Amino acid sequence: SQQGEEDPQALSIQEGENATMNCSYKTSINNLQWYRQNSGRGLVHLILIRSNEREKHSGRLRVTLDTSKKSSSLLITASRAADTASYFCATALLNTGGFKTIFGAGTRLFVKA
């Protein structure tokens, strides 16, 4: 089962514009992570934000976390055509077998040159 929902499902912007993607989740978390997937490839970890953090930056990426609303956002500033990919939020859930990572539905971003 999926942990979270993401919106928008798809986003098309011009190069240079900012892209914002949102993620909501259902359970308590230790951290929330964002991943990127180019078409037909594996996922690449982008950034991790802990439950006691509200905002985190990494290069052109900015992630926010609101644990009271169980939501997170990923902002990509000054987007480039190479940012075209699918972006997923993910949370690690603890179960009897240890942690397992559950992914949101994802946002497909298309950046037009």
Next chain:
Amino acid sequence: GAVVSQHPSWVICKSGTSVKIECRSLDFQATTMFWYRQFPKQSLMLMATSNEGSKATYEQGVEKDKFLINHASLTLSTLTVTSAHPEDSSFYICSVRGGVEEKLFFGSGTQLSVL
């Protein structure tokens, strides 16, 4: 971070045959690996957690006799899709959890097409 190699990248097989997918952790001893399945334009669905030296833990709704997982060493986990059917056609991805931060490192995935 961990480097994960997955093989093959793609495979086409006839209905009824079995297909084995390998996932190797090249620079990290992984006691646990994860297998995900992804349909086109959808998210990743966790299939099972592969545990070195013991039985895999399958997610609800995943047939353990259909998707055989073997994790015989700290660097290799295999997923065998047995008696494949066209509905098994999908993108299968393995991952390794790297260190204490719980982030995952992924293989490049295997596109399975069952005719």
